[in-house]
Amino acid sequence: MDLKQITKDNVKQLEIIWNYADPDGGRGIFFNPIVVDGVMYVVAKGGAIVALDAATGKEIWSSRVFQGIIRTGINYWESKDKKDRRLIFCANQMLQALDANTGLSITNFGDNGTTSLKEGLGRDPGTIGRAQNTAPGAIYDDLIFLGSSPGEGYFSGPGHVRAYSVVTGKLVWVFHTIPHPGEYGYETWPKDAYKYAGGVNTWGEITVDEKNGIVYFPLGAPTFDYYGADRVGDDLYDESILALDARTGKRIWHFQTVHHGLWDYDLTSAPELITIQHEGKTIPAVAVAGKVGFLYVFNRLTGEPVWPIVEREVPPSDVPQEWASRTQPFPTAPPPFTRHTVTTNDINPYYPPEKREEWVKRVAAAKTGLFQPLSDKYEVISLPGAVGGANRGCTAADPDHGIVYVTANEMPSVWKLIKGPPLPVQSSSNHSSTNLAAPLAPPVNPNLSAKEIRDQACYVCHVKLRASMPNVPDLTNVVARISLAEFETTVSLGKGLMPAFSSLDENTLSELYALLGGTNILGGIPVGHEAPQVGSFRSGRGGNVMRAYPEGVVPPTNTYKVGLGGYGMETRDWISPPWSTITAYDLNKGTIKWHVALGQDPKVVPVDGKMTGMPDGEQRRSMIVTSTGIVFATCADGKLYAYDAEDGKVIWSTKLPRNTEGLPAMYEVNGRAYIAICLVAGRTPGTLPPGYVVYGLPEKK
Numbered sequence: 001m002d003l004k005q006i007t008k009d010n011v012k013q014l015e016i017i018w019n020y021a022d023p024d025g026g027r028g029i030f031f032n033p034i035v036v037d038g039v040m041y042v043v044a045k046g047g048a049i050v051a052l053d054a055a056t057g058k059e060i061w062s063s064r065v066f067q068g069i070i071r072t073g074i075n076y077w078e079s080k081d082k083k084d085r086r087l088i089f090c091a092n093q094m095l096q097a098l099d100a101n102t103g104l105s106i107t108n109f110g111d112n113g114t115t116s117l118k119e120g121l122g123r124d125p126g127t128i129g130r131a132q133n134t135a136p137g138a139i140y141d142d143l144i145f146l147g148s149s150p151g152e153g154y155f156s157g158p159g160h161v162r163a164y165s166v167v168t169g170k171l172v173w174v175f176h177t178i179p180h181p182g183e184y185g186y187e188t189w190p191k192d193a194y195k196y197a198g199g200v201n202t203w204g205e206i207t208v209d210e211k212n213g214i215v216y217f218p219l220g221a222p223t224f225d226y227y228g229a230d231r232v233g234d235d236l237y238d239e240s241i242l243a244l245d246a247r248t249g250k251r252i253w254h255f256q257t258v259h260h261g262l263w264d265y266d267l268t269s270a271p272e273l274i275t276i277q278h279e280g281k282t283i284p285a286v287a288v289a290g291k292v293g294f295l296y297v298f299n300r301l302t303g304e305p306v307w308p309i310v311e312r313e314v315p316p317s318d319v320p321q322e323w324a325s326r327t328q329p330f331p332t333a334p335p336p337f338t339r340h341t342v343t344t345n346d347i348n349p350y351y352p353p354e355k356r357e358e359w360v361k362r363v364a365a366a367k368t369g370l371f372q373p374l375s376d377k378y379e380v381i382s383l384p385g386a387v388g389g390a391n392r393g394c395t396a397a398d399p400d401h402g403i404v405y406v407t408a409n410e411m412p413s414v415w416k417l418i419k420g421p422p423l424p425v426q427s428s429s430n431h432s433s434t435n436l437a438a439p440l441a442p443p444v445n446p447n448l449s450a451k452e453i454r455d456q457a458c459y460v461c462h463v464k465l466r467a468s469m470p471n472v473p474d475l476t477n478v479v480a481r482i483s484l485a486e487f488e489t490t491v492s493l494g495k496g497l498m499p500a501f502s503s504l505d506e507n508t509l510s511e512l513y514a515l516l517g518g519t520n521i522l523g524g525i526p527v528g529h530e531a532p533q534v535g536s537f538r539s540g541r542g543g544n545v546m547r548a549y550p551e552g553v554v555p556p557t558n559t560y561k562v563g564l565g566g567y568g569m570e571t572r573d574w575i576s577p578p579w580s581t582i583t584a585y586d587l588n589k590g591t592i593k594w595h596v597a598l599g600q601d602p603k604v605v606p607v608d609g610k611m612t613g614m615p616d617g618e619q620r621r622s623m624i625v626t627s628t629g630i631v632f633a634t635c636a637d638g639k640l641y642a643y644d645a646e647d648g649k650v651i652w653s654t655k656l657p658r659n660t661e662g663l664p665a666m667y668e669v670n671g672r673a674y675i676a677i678c679l680v681a682g683r684t685p686g687t688l689p690p691g692y693v694v695y696g697l698p699e700k701k
């Protein structure tokens, strides 16, 4: 950021300049505002794009409400002559564009205004549940790059990455992240896996090197995340950083950070582009932070690691039919930004003795380690865990000085596999649905609200027919029993006599889940806003409509699932603090410049004034690094912190008027600098309503 106005000296004077109250109460929005030419674009009103005067917060225009609109961010594009100015975004599995001046849809974009993201994936679009990303994508010239959040269940769609024209809305190229026959990496999967394997998607941030015309995609795990017997092999490009020619989509290089993923260790933070001085040479580098707590650093043109990344032996799997890679890559430098081992000495010192004792026993009985394969026989503990390490929005950089900042969570996962029945194979006599687990429900009218769907489509059975139909469960407390991911899988795939509602979109499913909720899940984390989400952001998880292996595939004799919503967390604070941290790396040296706790758990009195970080809520909030030497970070404790970029000391902090999620933005209008932050709904009360708040320095009199 090249805004010089806010300095270490005056940062203490930052005050609220304006706020915008979302008339819809901020439902499900954790949006990264964008500002262009004095206009701020936000999502509010239950799914409309709203243009605000960035200096005053006054509404300029509002679009209509888009069902299933992406809740985290949108893209801006303008033609060279600035005559054509567009907002480009995804809604309900479609790419769309608005005129940035008026908020009206551009109707000659795509097919009458929309491009279906279910097309062009090399599979029958009818077998794709989710194809929309949870992050906005990235723009380069007249292209937009998109990832996707196809879900994490068995038979989720493939995460192939794509480029579309921002002018025509047409697909320009697709790169198969699950390679097709003849493509590089195809042999790292079973021969038919490209027809049914899912995931290997970019659900987080995409970075473009504009000068060199390279686009970097951090890729996630394949599905099913925790059991890979139907995808034996290394599974390229699983959990890889992928560098493609931005114009053509051709592979330049890749690096796989986890072979045959079994732990949901997605790469999802933005790859950071930096210039470093290394052994007397200036190197254009890219640094990628993982959920595993490592920062991987490469020459960004060649993919050569700046410091060696070595393959080390890791434990084998003892689960029937599973195949685990015998080695995994470990960077030799820089050092990791999280702890990697858990011992009986690492239990939360603030716990009462009985509770500590319980965990000491549990840790002693478990197998631990970053790459310890999950088992159905004992618990496996991994730190930083599936929701730990660096997640969406967790990195930032001072690019010219080779400094990279990473926020991270340390939330150990405690996993145990639970055996389930095998999945069906399609029979040759009927290619549609007879051989499948559950019948398909008729499509639900897309204009119905979640409440109407619940009352009409769900309560038919779950309330009215419950007395006469066998085995219809009471949904009253369903959120206490099953996670959002399981809910989405059950509802979109069906189960036994429950039909599959494959036409419901991601937001509707999460709204249904919230409507049925009211109770807490996963150790007291409120449903809706702070429920842990891994592998894709809240609005984008679950849901698959492929319902059987293709004909001819011999499937594994069992399936396995994991308890506790897949993340293996019943409480998040059973290890000792810090639970969330911020780390500054000097990549000219390959060392950690400073590493401090981010935030303070209000339930705990710190010892020696040491901050604890926050055990609740992921650090998916990002940072702003200024050229004046400040790192701004918001935290799950509801505060905005200003760190000294030199030494990691907190120069200033303020309690936000309510909790935030998503990424803050810094901008300038008429020489005045502002910081915009999304205020989310959620259960914690606030002094301002959900919406957006903007900070700035007091006006000079």
Ligand code: HEC
Binding pocket: 453, 454, 457, 458, 459, 460, 461, 462, 470, 471, 472, 473, 475, 478, 481, 482, 487, 490, 491, 495, 496, 497, 498, 499, 501, 512
């Ligand atoms: C035709 C009747 C029918 C309809 C309509 C129906 N369900 Fe179900 N549902 C069932 C049955 C039967 C089960 C138990 C399935 C099993 O376990 O074999 C079930 C199970 C579930 C479960 C799993 C509950 C648990 O405790 O594991 C959820 C969640 C659920 N339904 C949600 C919904 C939602 C949401 C809708 C509306 C979109 C809906 N159902 C519509 C019959 C129905």
